[in-house]
Amino acid sequence: MAAIETFELTKHFESLVAVDRLDLAIDREIFGLLGPNGSGKTTTVKMLTTLLAPTEGDATICGHSVIGDPLAVREQISYVPQDMAVDPKLTGRENVIFFAKVYGVPRPREVADEALAMLDLAPRADDLVRTYSGGMRRRLELAQALVHDPAVLFLDEPTIGLDVAGRKRIWEHITALKDRGMTVFVTTHYMDEADQACDRIGIIDHGRVVATDTPVALKASVCRDIISIRADGSLPDELPGGVAFLGMTDGELRFEADRGDEAGFALSHVLTNAGMTVRSVSVRQPTLDDVFLALVGESDETEAFDDRRFRRMLRRR
Amino acid sequence: MRRMFFYMERDFRRWLRGRANVLSTLILPAAWLIFVGLALPIRFTDNYLDFIAPGILVLTMLGASLQGGSLLMFDKVLGYLQKFLALPAPRESILFGKILFITLRGLIQATVILVIAILLGANFLSPILILSIYAVLFIFGVFLSSVMTTIALKVDDHDSYAAINAMVSMPLFFTSSALMPYDQMPGWLAVIARANPVSYAIDCIRDLQAGIFPAATLLGLLLGAVLVLLMSVTVFRKATV
Numbered sequence: 001m002a003a004i005e006t007f008e009l010t011k012h013f014e015s016l017v018a019v020d021r022l023d024l025a026i027d028r029e030i031f032g033l034l035g036p037n038g039s040g041k042t043t044t045v046k047m048l049t050t051l052l053a054p055t056e057g058d059a060t061i062c063g064h065s066v067i068g069d070p071l072a073v074r075e076q077i078s079y080v081p082q083d084m085a086v087d088p089k090l091t092g093r094e095n096v097i098f099f100a101k102v103y104g105v106p107r108p109r110e111v112a113d114e115a116l117a118m119l120d121l122a123p124r125a126d127d128l129v130r131t132y133s134g135g136m137r138r139r140l141e142l143a144q145a146l147v148h149d150p151a152v153l154f155l156d157e158p159t160i161g162l163d164v165a166g167r168k169r170i171w172e173h174i175t176a177l178k179d180r181g182m183t184v185f186v187t188t189h190y191m192d193e194a195d196q197a198c199d200r201i202g203i204i205d206h207g208r209v210v211a212t213d214t215p216v217a218l219k220a221s222v223c224r225d226i227i228s229i230r231a232d233g234s235l236p237d238e239l240p241g242g243v244a245f246l247g248m249t250d251g252e253l254r255f256e257a258d259r260g261d262e263a264g265f266a267l268s269h270v271l272t273n274a275g276m277t278v279r280s281v282s283v284r285q286p287t288l289d290d291v292f293l294a295l296v297g298e299s300d301e302t303e304a305f306d307d308r309r310f311r312r313m314l315r316r317r
Numbered sequence: 318m319r320r321m322f323f324y325m326e327r328d329f330r331r332w333l334r335g336r337a338n339v340l341s342t343l344i345l346p347a348a349w350l351i352f353v354g355l356a357l358p359i360r361f362t363d364n365y366l367d368f369i370a371p372g373i374l375v376l377t378m379l380g381a382s383l384q385g386g387s388l389l390m391f392d393k394v395l396g397y398l399q400k401f402l403a404l405p406a407p408r409e410s411i412l413f414g415k416i417l418f419i420t421l422r423g424l425i426q427a428t429v430i431l432v433i434a435i436l437l438g439a440n441f442l443s444p445i446l447i448l449s450i451y452a453v454l455f456i457f458g459v460f461l462s463s464v465m466t467t468i469a470l471k472v473d474d475h476d477s478y479a480a481i482n483a484m485v486s487m488p489l490f491f492t493s494s495a496l497m498p499y500d501q502m503p504g505w506l507a508v509i510a511r512a513n514p515v516s517y518a519i520d521c522i523r524d525l526q527a528g529i530f531p532a533a534t535l536l537g538l539l540l541g542a543v544l545v546l547l548m549s550v551t552v553f554r555k556a557t558v
Contacts, residue, residue, distance in 0.1 A: 046557075046558070049403045050402075050403065051399060051402055051403060051557060051558050052557050052558075053557065071405060074403060074404060074405040075405045077403065078403075079399070079400060079403040080400075081396050081399045081400060082396075083395065083396025083399070084396070085395055085396035085397045085399070085400055087327070087331060087397075089330070089331045089334045089335065090327070090330055090331065090334075094330065098323060098326075098327050099404075101320070101323040102320050102323050102324070102401075102404055102406050102410075103404065103405065103406075104320070104405070104406070144400075
């Protein structure tokens, strides 16, 4: 039994199909759900966290149905929405103790102290949250979410609006949680972060999951590595196995291969042996951006612009 | 049920850390009592302070409840409510926590009024009378804060809540028995006033002042509070965001 399983999970808002027959199985990994605005990411998270009732289908969290036993589901999960809701008038410690008490955790103060220490917030625990940076607030939210040691953690855009250092730190903590055996379900717009941190990725568009796999497999499925070589002389007829010649642009020979680094080295060797003078070799691997654009395209956003969220993001900068 | 106290504690901490909030909460009722109780030229009674003090007490609780509903609106707009609804605590504990905070804050305001009214010469000196007044105000506070918190849960934004607030507050107050007795009102107003829950609370306190136990009025108020509370609990249990 996987920690998160969905069975034809569907949500309609009147005539709009926000999520369309979603089938997923996620267990003890960081699973990233990527998609354009309005593609159904947040609706999916809200159904899995029992905040929205599915129109059709079902989902289970640690074996408990989100429809049949929502209370048992809430016992197993923690949810950090993208709004970054921590009380600025309370201290960091008060914020975490409050959650520990509402979760019904025994010894809430000690547990809160442990969570604050784990998220490197202990030195600032007694400061009012209004003095915290965006990154610290996000870590405080993680501390709140961890006080009852959930089996599954849902993070909706956990790094939105944070600076590079803040984003890096949040992902380090998320990865550490996965290493402890937690299942982490995350939505994000940042492809580079998903590429580095997620074990598997699902790409959702118009409510349908169009691809689910590891970042490496997804990139390999869309296009192969591109090798660019600047060299003088005539191109030999025989190329190393698996390498295809794409053409020449601005004096640069372009090839396609599965493992660009190895193929680039072999190709350079073959060209030199054939009498060519190789001046430079560069390899570009496809990114998740390429995968995303190939699967989803560059269609206009369908969701209305949320100026409240935009203002909040500006305030955090 | 214990969890409602944690929600209430959170709101009290937040309130007490905003000095301007605390100050205005305590000064406003005193201003009402002094300006309305002492300044209006009234002829139907020799002691208008005794007559108006129950009205001001209930008005204060009315204001506290109407203003208090916006607390949930803030929680919703700022994203706290989403997190609370995803917690394993029963969702009605969010409602009960808000009701407790709003009502207790209203009772603190009522205490300021009672103290000033007593200093100005109103007859509220009996401890049993004071305790009974607190009980009536508590029931009324539960009634109205439950309604307003549930409205805040259902409406989309602050503007909608403010519009409903404005639509409810003035008619509730001016069609009640707060400012004049029923026999001084036009007939049509007296009919409305007798059905108004604000009048129920005021009439209870006036009867208690006169040494009468207002069994029927109090029962009506209590039934109203229980009914509204049950409806609010149902709405909160089904809440989605």
